[in-house]
Amino acid sequence: xxxxxxxxxxxxxxxxxxxxxxxxxxxxxxxxxxxxxxxxxxxxxxxxxxxxxxxxxxxxxxxxxxxxxxxxxxxxxxxxxxxxxxxxxxxxxxxxxxxxxxxxxxxxxxxxxxxxxxxxxxxxxxxxxxxxxxxxxxxxxxxxxxxxxxxxxxxxxxxxxxxxxxxxxxxxxxxxxxxxxxxxxxxxxxxxxxxxxxxxxxxxxxxxxxxxxxxxxxxxxxxxxxxxxxxxxxxxxxxxxxxxxxxxxxxxxxx
Amino acid sequence: xxxxxxxxxxxxxxxxxxxxxxxxxxxxxxxxxxxxxxxxxxxxxxxxxxxxxxxxxxxxxxxxxxxxxxxxxxxxxxxxxxxxxxxxxxxxxxxxxxxxxxxxxxxxxxxxxxxxxxxxxxxxxxxxxxxxxxxxxxxxxxxxxxxxxxxxxxxxxxxxxxxxxxxxxxxxxxxxxxxxxxxxxxxxxxxxxxxxxxxxxxxxxxxxxxxxxxxxxxxxxxxxxxxxxxxxxxxxxxxxxxxxxxxxxxxxxxxxxxxxxxxxxxxxxxxxxxxxxxxxxxx
Numbered sequence: 001x002x003x004x005x006x007x008x009x010x011x012x013x014x015x016x017x018x019x020x021x022x023x024x025x026x027x028x029x030x031x032x033x034x035x036x037x038x039x040x041x042x043x044x045x046x047x048x049x050x051x052x053x054x055x056x057x058x059x060x061x062x063x064x065x066x067x068x069x070x071x072x073x074x075x076x077x078x079x080x081x082x083x084x085x086x087x088x089x090x091x092x093x094x095x096x097x098x099x100x101x102x103x104x105x106x107x108x109x110x111x112x113x114x115x116x117x118x119x120x121x122x123x124x125x126x127x128x129x130x131x132x133x134x135x136x137x138x139x140x141x142x143x144x145x146x147x148x149x150x151x152x153x154x155x156x157x158x159x160x161x162x163x164x165x166x167x168x169x170x171x172x173x174x175x176x177x178x179x180x181x182x183x184x185x186x187x188x189x190x191x192x193x194x195x196x197x198x199x200x201x202x203x204x205x206x207x208x209x210x211x212x213x214x215x216x217x218x219x220x221x222x223x224x225x226x227x228x229x230x231x232x233x234x235x236x237x238x239x240x241x242x243x244x245x246x247x248x249x250x251x252x253x254x255x
Numbered sequence: 256x257x258x259x260x261x262x263x264x265x266x267x268x269x270x271x272x273x274x275x276x277x278x279x280x281x282x283x284x285x286x287x288x289x290x291x292x293x294x295x296x297x298x299x300x301x302x303x304x305x306x307x308x309x310x311x312x313x314x315x316x317x318x319x320x321x322x323x324x325x326x327x328x329x330x331x332x333x334x335x336x337x338x339x340x341x342x343x344x345x346x347x348x349x350x351x352x353x354x355x356x357x358x359x360x361x362x363x364x365x366x367x368x369x370x371x372x373x374x375x376x377x378x379x380x381x382x383x384x385x386x387x388x389x390x391x392x393x394x395x396x397x398x399x400x401x402x403x404x405x406x407x408x409x410x411x412x413x414x415x416x417x418x419x420x421x422x423x424x425x426x427x428x429x430x431x432x433x434x435x436x437x438x439x440x441x442x443x444x445x446x447x448x449x450x451x452x453x454x455x456x457x458x459x460x461x462x463x464x465x466x467x468x469x470x471x472x473x474x475x476x477x478x479x480x481x482x483x484x485x486x487x488x489x490x491x492x493x494x495x496x497x498x499x500x501x502x503x504x505x506x507x508x509x510x511x512x513x514x515x516x517x518x519x520x521x522x523x524x525x526x527x528x529x530x531x532x533x534x535x536x537x538x
Contacts, residue, residue: 065508065511066504066508068511069455069507069508069511069512070459070503070504070507070508070511071459071460071461071462071507072459073459073462073463073473074462074473074500074503074504074507075504077473077476077477077496077500077503078497078500078501078503078504081480081494081496081497081500082497084494084496084497085493085494085495085496085497174337174338174339175338177338177340177341178338178340178463181340181466193338193340193341193344197344200348203373204352204373206345206348206349206352207349207352210341210344210345210348210349213341214337214341214345217336217337217338217341218333218336218337221336222336
């Protein structure tokens with residue numbers, strides 16, 4: 001390590017930061033591979049829950065309740081063992097082997113199922129909060145349902161749900177810490193918790209390794225807040241600014 | 256008693272039913288059922304400590320003494336920016352090492368202390384049992400969700416009508432009395448919905464107990480579900496882990512349903528005599 005960082009030859013802290021950079025990418029991967037699938041799925045679930053059809057609404061309700069009401073830790077174990085029991089390891093989609101049971105596949109899969117339930121609840125709340133007068137106005141000028149959705153419901157829903165959704169993304173990112181507690185580690189594909197644990201087992205320096213791992217989580221969380229804040233600003237750009245909206249670290253504590 | 260029941264079932268129902276009855280009441284299964292106590296102890300103990308830490312954190316954040324405010328702010332923000340599982344793993348390890356360090360100062364010679372290996376000598380080994388791990392699990396759950404609760408309580412204290420506090424001041428109560436007798440007493444109704452949410456998070460975090468070497472329901476589910484091809488070890492079965500995890504999945508959902516009913520009841524009780532508009536009681 002001293003070749004890479006000649007100026008800090010003995011700083012264990014800096015060495016840890018370097019060692020844990022690659023594992024951090026795994027956490028980032030798990031979170032950001034889940035969002036592109038989890039978000040659209042959550043929108044569908046929220047619309048289903050809001051549906052006037054009793055059956056559709058009930059299906060979405062049960063799904064959301066089940067996934068919000070049980071630990072992700074158990075969900076990981078359950079889906080992994082389900083896939084093992086049904087011999088999905090022999091399934092080769094598009095002729096590609098060893099993909100279905102790979103943690104880099106199952107990890108995001110379960111995270112998508114989990115986060116979409118939480119996000120759907122947030123989006124559903126926002127959907128119910130869409131201003132009624134705007135909906136009536138859309139009806140009055142003769143918009144059909146699709147037009148109403150596109151120009152009234154959707155923009156309002158996203159804008160209202162955004163702060164809570166940011167919070168959910170942070171929770172999702174933090175949830176990636178338990179992926180490798182439940183799934184097998186292949187080669188040196190380790191995430192922050194794993195690698196910190198491995199380093200800990202070598203020298204029992206719990207304060208150093210776990211602090212650096214925590215620092216990574218903290219810094220990446222801050223970056224997510226920053227980017228989400230910029231998007232939040234853009235979503236509200238039509239609004240008259242009452243007081244300056246800051247991009248400070250303002251975590252919400254509810255999930 | 257179990258044997259008598261099994262015999263009765265085999266005579267009056269069917270041999271098949273008796274076989275399943277025997278399977279579900281064998282020693283391992285009974286141990287599994289009994290291990291629910293760890294989950295419940297961790298949940299209730301953690302919740303009690305979380306409320307305590309929450310009150311302390313919220314009080315610190317509105318203290319007149321700036322370092323306390325910073326401490327309160329630092330506690331709530333730090334914990335919120337770090338995954339719960341990291342703290343739940345870190346705290347027991349750190350605490351154990353802290354105690355071992357203190358023990359080493361007493362038990363080991365100077366040469367051993369300077370050797371740089373850990374632990375320096377056998378006298379400084381602290382062997383932890385399930386009880387100690389369980390206590391530490393409670394404390395770490397309390398620490399993590401105490402930060403969440405602190406935020407809820409902090410918001411709820413603001414929701415107490417200012418006129419009540421002013422009236423208390425006019426009656427000549429001291430600052431401390433106003434805080435303890437009016438603000439803390441009255442904030443509960445505003446804090447309950449938020450605290451219910453924190454409780455749900457804490458309940459779900461009790462699944463992590465197996466990471467602290469506690470033989471909890473998750474660990475037993477894995478042991479019971481593992482394939483058994485050895486006739487003397489009991490019923491032969493392939494990999495049944497998913498069935499056992501499914502049971503846990505349903506167990507936690509059931510706990511959530513029960514908690515929801517309980518908190519609804521609490522809210523109703525706490526808000527008697529109060530006129531709250533719909534949705535006002537959200538912190």
